[in-house]
Structures are given as C-alpha cells and as structure tokens.
Amino acid sequence: MRDYENRDGVMLFGGMKVTDIADEFGTPVYVTDEKRLRENYRNVHNAFSKHMETKVHYACKANTNLTILKILEQEGSCIDAVSLGEVMTCLKAGFAPDRIIYTGNNVSNKELSAVAGLGVMINVDSVSELERLSKLSDGNKALPISFRITPGVGSGHNAKVVTGSTGSKFGIPEKDVIKTYLRAKELGFDPRGIHVHIGSGGRSSEPFMDAMEVLIRFTNELKEKGIELEFIDMGGGIGVPYRPNEPEMDVDELAADLTGMILEETDIKKILLEPGRYIVCDTTVLLTRCVDVKDAGIKKYVGVDAGFNTLIRPAMYDSYHHIALGNKFGKACTAKYDVVGPICESGDCLARDRVLPDPEEGDVVVIYDAGAYGFAMSSNYNSRPLCREVLVNDGKAELIRDSEKIEEQWIHQRIPERLIG
Numbered sequence: 001m002r003d004y005e006n007r008d009g010v011m012l013f014g015g016m017k018v019t020d021i022a023d024e025f026g027t028p029v030y031v032t033d034e035k036r037l038r039e040n041y042r043n044v045h046n047a048f049s050k051h052m053e054t055k056v057h058y059a060c061k062a063n064t065n066l067t068i069l070k071i072l073e074q075e076g077s078c079i080d081a082v083s084l085g086e087v088m089t090c091l092k093a094g095f096a097p098d099r100i101i102y103t104g105n106n107v108s109n110k111e112l113s114a115v116a117g118l119g120v121m122i123n124v125d126s127v128s129e130l131e132r133l134s135k136l137s138d139g140n141k142a143l144p145i146s147f148r149i150t151p152g153v154g155s156g157h158n159a160k161v162v163t164g165s166t167g168s169k170f171g172i173p174e175k176d177v178i179k180t181y182l183r184a185k186e187l188g189f190d191p192r193g194i195h196v197h198i199g200s201g202g203r204s205s206e207p208f209m210d211a212m213e214v215l216i217r218f219t220n221e222l223k224e225k226g227i228e229l230e231f232i233d234m235g236g237g238i239g240v241p242y243r244p245n246e247p248e249m250d251v252d253e254l255a256a257d258l259t260g261m262i263l264e265e266t267d268i269k270k271i272l273l274e275p276g277r278y279i280v281c282d283t284t285v286l287l288t289r290c291v292d293v294k295d296a297g298i299k300k301y302v303g304v305d306a307g308f309n310t311l312i313r314p315a316m317y318d319s320y321h322h323i324a325l326g327n328k329f330g331k332a333c334t335a336k337y338d339v340v341g342p343i344c345e346s347g348d349c350l351a352r353d354r355v356l357p358d359p360e361e362g363d364v365v366v367i368y369d370a371g372a373y374g375f376a377m378s379s380n381y382n383s384r385p386l387c388r389e390v391l392v393n394d395g396k397a398e399l400i401r402d403s404e405k406i407e408e409q410w411i412h413q414r415i416p417e418r419l420i421g
C-alpha cells in the first residue's frame with residue numbers, strides 16, 4: 001500500500017488535493033496517477049528484461065480505460081486480451097495486432113473467427129478450440145498460435161481467482177499437452193509458445209517457480225518431438241499489498257529466479273508476462289463522499305455514494321481496500337465504522353470495522369488501490385450510472401471518462417408495441 005503526502009490535513013494524490021478533485025469532478029470518481037502507471041510498467045519490464053528478451057503483455061481485463069491503454073502503448077507494452085471487446089478496445093487505443101495475445105476460455109466460433117480475422121495471436125485453451133480454429137481459419141495456418149496449459153499449480157487472493165490447479169476449466173490438461181501440440185502441427189499450425197496463468201493476486205513466488213518447472217518440462221519434451229517454441233508465457237498474477245505494512249513481492253528476485261530457470265534449462269530466449277493488477281492497482285483511488293452517518297447501536301456506519309456497483313471486490317471476494325478520510329488525513333481516529341454504499345443489499349459493504357476520524361456528511365472518503373478490477377467490474381445494478389474517471393499528472397487533472405446518464409441505460413431496451421398506448 002502506498003503512503004500519501006498530507007498537505008494541511010488533506011491527502012495529496014498525483015500532486016493534487018483529493019478534496020479539489022472531488023469538488024471539480026463530483027463523486028464517486030476513479031482517479032489515476034499517470035506517473036505511477038508509467039513507473040509500474042517500467043519496474044516489471046526492467047526487472048525481467050535485464051536477464052532476457054521480455055514482452056510485458058498488460059492484462060487489460062484489469063482496467064480497459066482507453067487513456068490508460070494509450071499510456072501503456074506509449075511505454076511499449078503489449079496486451080493480453082480475453083474477449084473480442086478487449087481486442088477491439090486495444091486496437092482502438094493504438095496497439096498493433098502483433099502486440100496482442102488473445103487468451104479466451106469457452107470461446108464461441110463467432111468470437112474465434114472475429115479475433116482470428118484481426119490477426120492477433122491466439123492462445124488456444126482447449127482441444128475443441130484448436131479443431132474449431134482450424135476449420136474457421138479457412139486454411140490460414142500462418143495464424144500465430146500458442147497454448148494455455150493447466151500446470152496443476154494454482155495461486156490467488158481468493159479461491160474464485162485461482163485458475164491453474166488440476167481440473168481447472170482453464171487450459172489444456174497436462175495429460176493432453178504433448179498430443180495437442182502434435183495435433184496442431186498435423187493441422188498445419190506452427191505453435192510459437194506455451195502459456196500458464198496460475199491465478200491472480202497470489203503473494204508467494206513459490207507457485208510461479210513450480211509452474212515454471214512444468215512449462216520447462218513441456219518445452220523440452222516438445223523439442224525432443226521436433227516442436228521448437230519461441231517463448232514461454234508466465235501469465236499474470238503478481239500480487240500487490242492492499243493492507244498497511246504488508247510487504248511487496250520482490251519482483252526483481254522473481255524475475256531473476258524465473259529467467260534463470262529458463263536460461264539454464266531450455267533454449268528459450270524470450271519470456272512473456274501478463275501482469276494486470278501489478279501495473280494498475282496502486283495507480284488509482286476511488287473517491288466517494290460521505291452522505292450519511294448512522295449509529296445503529298451495536299454498529300456505526302459511514303454511508304457513501306459508491307456501492308458494490310462501483311467497486312465490487314469487497315462484496316465479491318471479501319477483499320480489503322484501505323480507507324481514509326481525505327479531508328481529515330492523519331487526524332486521530334475516534335471509533336470503528338463499516339463503510340457502506342447505496343445498494344439495496346446488506347452485502348453492500350466496502351469496508352468493515354475501520355477506525356476513522358469522526359466521519360461527517362460531506363467528508364471525502366478515499367478508497368485505496370482501486371485501479372485493478374475496480375471500474376472494469378463496475379455495473380449498473382440498482383440502475384445506477386457508471387461513474388467518471390479522471391487522470392492526474394503533476395498537479396493537473398483531466399477527465400478520461402464521463403459518467404453515464406441514466407437515460408443511456410434505456411438505449412438498447414425495447415418495449416413491445418402491443419404494451420404501449
């Protein structure tokens with residue numbers, strides 16, 4: 001978790017007082033610090049590229065805002081996309097197709113043909129997908145492909161985001177890996193790489209090493225069978241600290257260990273990574289405003305104008321997000337509160353039992369580390385419009401997404417004629 005500067009009792013973010021941002025743009029609003037975004041990308045890229053050729057494919061599912069994508073495009077990032085929508089969004093942001101890998105899961109033929117038609121590399125997830133791709137690609141076997149395998153190693157901040165364990169719905173099961181590559185060759189494809197994604201937000205390096213051993217074993221076995229791969233793709237999943245005083249994962253050490261294994265044990269010269277959370281998580285805070293304070297006897301509540309429609313991680317994964325009052329920053333805390341939103345469900349709780357400094361209506365409530373799977377997972381539940389996003393850089397703020405209008409939620413709905421009039 002990052003520490004923020006305090007100016008006259010107000011939290012500073014990207015060189016601006018959070019109170020000024022909330023006043024100018026309204027709340028709730030996601031606010032992203034451009035400088036931090038660039039730094040995070042460079043940290044992970046430099047950690048690996050000093051050992052071997054490295055391509056960082058930012059996992060854009062974490063945050064698909066076009067401005068954020070554009071900044072990463074400028075930094076030289078590549079993309080991991082999981083849907084046609086993500087691929088098209090990244091093309092729109094300026095990424096060339098050869099900088100994008102598409103890793104779908106349970107992909108329809110319609111989506112598969114559309115993605116294949118855009119010329120991006122397809123990271124095939126099942127034997128069924130391979131056979132369908134062969135038929136759909138109209139003999140275009142020059143299409144770059146790779147395979148996602150299930151390494152039998154999982155990791156993650158919550159069981160819902162562990163993806164690499166044996167029996168997972170993701171990837172080619174270990175028992176089928178070699179025959180799937182051989183089948184791809186038989187169909188005329190030239191597989192370029194091998195991929196795993198063990199899960200998201202794990203905080204130990206051990207599962208990465210274990211999964212790398214599996215990747216290396218298959219890479220070498222494939223070579224013996226005459227299939228020489230160009231790259232190993234380690235996927236995403238680097239965890240970040242959400243709580244105060246939680247240590248960061250040592251990315252330099254992880255990079256040295258993983259690349260060391262590849263260079264010592266294989267002929268592979270190129271590593272791909274797909275970090276999402278690591279790149280965007282701590283770049284962004286969600287600013288909300290306290291609209292209500294309630295003492296319910298056995299519990300005290302701070303009611304804010306963001307709910308699980310705006311940030312679903314606490315409700316969905318019991319995730320911790322640190323919270324501070326931006327306009328009473330560093331003030332002594334008075335009591336414990338649950339921070340709750342306007343959604344009509346008792347699960348609409350952003351934080352439980354937090355000590356806060358005498359919250360009052362109008363306070364700016366800052367929710368930390370909201371850049372990954374924050375806005376991207378927000379919804380219209382309770383017919384609440386999606387909120388604004390703002391970029392800050394060196395003390396200046398720019399709107400990068402306007403809020404939705406309530407009327408826009410009706411655009412695609414139709415009331416049958418017979419019910420009108």
Ligand SMILES: Cc1ncc(COP(=O)(O)O)c(C=O)c1O
Nearest residue numbers: 059200201236237274275276277
């Ligand atoms: C295939 C793939 N790659 C990368 C990621 C990014 O994971 P993280 O944000 O934890 O780095 C995900 C997340 O679900 C994924 O499914």
